[in-house]
Amino acid sequence: MDRAQKLVTDMLAGHRLSLARLISKVENRDDDLAAIMKLLYPHSGKAQVWGVTGPPGAGKSTLVDRMAQHLRAQGKKVAIVAVDPSSPFTGGAILGDRIRMQQHSGDTGVYIRSLGTRGKHGGLSHATKEVVLVLDAAGFDVVLVETAGVGQTELDVLRLAQSVLVIVVPESGDSIQVMKAGLMEIADVFAVNKSDRPEADKMVRELVTMVGMSDHTAESWMIPVHKTEALRNLGVDEVIKSIEAHQQYLTKSGQRDVKAREFLKNEVADILAERLHHTLKGAFETTSGQELLDQLVKREIDPYKAADVISGV
C-alpha cells in the first residue's frame, strides 16, 4: 500500500493525525494530492456545508462555537474551517485554533482548522474546497466554513457552502451597507448578533423589510432574521433550526443538486487552472520561453499574442 493510500485508509478509520496530515497536504498542494483526492472523493458528498460570514467584530467565532456545541448535543460530528484571506495583517490563526479546541477538548466529534493565505493566486478558495471534501469524506455531518468578511476570496469560499448564515451587528446604518453589499444575494439566514445593544430591534425590522422587498415567489426561500447573543447562548437554536429548514428546502426544491453541480464545475475549473499554472511555469523556463519574454519586454509582441504562442493557437 503506498503512502497516499495508507493515509486515506487511516483517516477513513478515524485516525485524527492522518486527517490533520491530509489537510496539510491539501494546503501545501502536495505532489500526492491528485492521488489522495481520487481515493477520498467516492467517500464524500454526505456532509452538509454551512457558510458563516459577517463584518469583523460581529462575533462570528463565538456564534460558530455555540452552533458547534448545539450540533454536538444532537449527536452530530462537526468540523469548523476558519478561512482568513487577510491573515498577513491579523495573524495568530494557529494559536486561535488551540484556544478554540480547548473549549471542545476531549471531544473527537469536533475538529477545528484555520486556513490562511499560504497558497498562491486563487489558491485559498480551491484549497478550502478540497479541505471541505476531506472533512466530508472523514464523516463529519456538518462542516462550518467561517470567513472573516466578504472580499473576493471570501465570496469564492462561501460559494462552496450549501447554506450561508450572515451575521450582522445592530449598529445603525449597517442595514444600508448590507443592501449595498449584495449580502442579500448570499444570505440564506440572517443573525443580528450582540442583540442586547439598543439598535437591535431596528436592525431586525430593517432586515425583515429588505427580505420582504426582494424578488421572490411562493416557492422561493424567505430569508429568516434572528436575534442572537452568542456570548449568552441566546437564539442559537433558532438559527440552527432555520439552517436545517434551508437544507430541507434545498432538497425539496432541487437546489441541492444545482449547487452540487456548480461546486463540482468550480472544482474541475480550479484543478485545470492549477495545472495551467504549472504548465506556464515550465513554459517560461525554456529557452524559447525566455525569448518570448525578451520580445514582450521589447514590445515586439503583445501579451495576447504570447498567450497564443504558448497555448499553440
Added chain:
Amino acid sequence: MDRAQKLVTDMLAGHRLSLARLISKVENRDDDLAAIMKLLYPHSGKAQVWGVTGPPGAGKSTLVDRMAQHLRAQGKKVAIVAVDPSSPFTGGAILGDRIRMQQHSGDTGVYIRSLGTRGKHGGLSHATKEVVLVLDAAGFDVVLVETAGVGQTELDVLRLAQSVLVIVVPESGDSIQVMKAGLMEIADVFAVNKSDRPEADKMVRELVTMVGMSDHTAESWMIPVHKTEALRNLGVDEVIKSIEAHQQYLTKSGQRDVKAREFLKNEVADILAERLHHTLKGAFETTSGQELLDQLVKREIDPYKAADVISGV
C-alpha cells in the same frame, strides 16, 4: 477604422472620455479587449508604477493625494488607481472618486479611478494590471496603485508595482504585526503616517531595527522609514524622494528588468486563465459536459479524472 482602433487613437491623442471608456472596457472584460490591448501594448512600458498599501485608517488616500500634488508640481502626469477588493462591505467607490477628483479639478494631468469586485474569481488583479497598462500607454508618468489592505487580491495587485510604499500608523504593537505580515517582503519604503501621535518615534525605531535585521548585502536596497503627516503635508517630499531613489536602484541593479519580466509572465498567465474559464463554461454546457457532471454528482468519477477528460489528456 474599427471601434477599438478609433477609441485607442482618440485616447492616445489625449481624449479623456476615450480613456475612461477604455478602462470601463477592461473592467467589464469587453469582447474587444484583446484587440484593444494589442493596439495599446506597443505604447506602454514607460510609466513608473508605485504601489501604496497599509491597514484601514492609516490615511492612505490622503497621503496618495498629497503625493500626486507633489508629482504634479514636478510637472509629471499622475494616475491614481484605487483598488478595493472588499468593496461589498465598504462601498461608495464612485462617490469617493468624485470627491477626490474635486481636489485636482481642472487639472488634466491627474486621473483617478476606483476598481472594485465587479469581476469574477481572480479577475480584479488581472483587470487592474490591464488598467495600469492603459494608463501607461495614455502617457501618465506615474501610476499610483492604492490598495485597502494586504489580503490575497491586494498582494496580487501590489505585485504589478515596481516600488511599494507601506503606510503604517504609530499605535504600539503594529510593528510586530508588520513583521508577522511579511510586509518586509513587499515594502520598498515605509511611511509612519499620523506621526504626531505619541508612539510615532517608537514605531520608527522598531521599523528601522527590523530593516537592519533583515538579510541584505552592501548592494541590496535598504528600506527607508519616514515619518509623515499627510493631513499637514509633512514628510511627503521625503517619501517621494525615497521612491524615486528606489526606481533608480531598480534600473542600476537590473531589478527593473526582472520585475518587468515577472509582470509580463503574470499577464500572459492571466490571459490564458481567462481563456480557460471561457472554454470550461462552454464545455459544461454541452450534452457530454452535462453527462460528466452527472457522473461527478453520482461519485462515479472524481474531479481530477473529469479535468483529464475535459482537457483531453
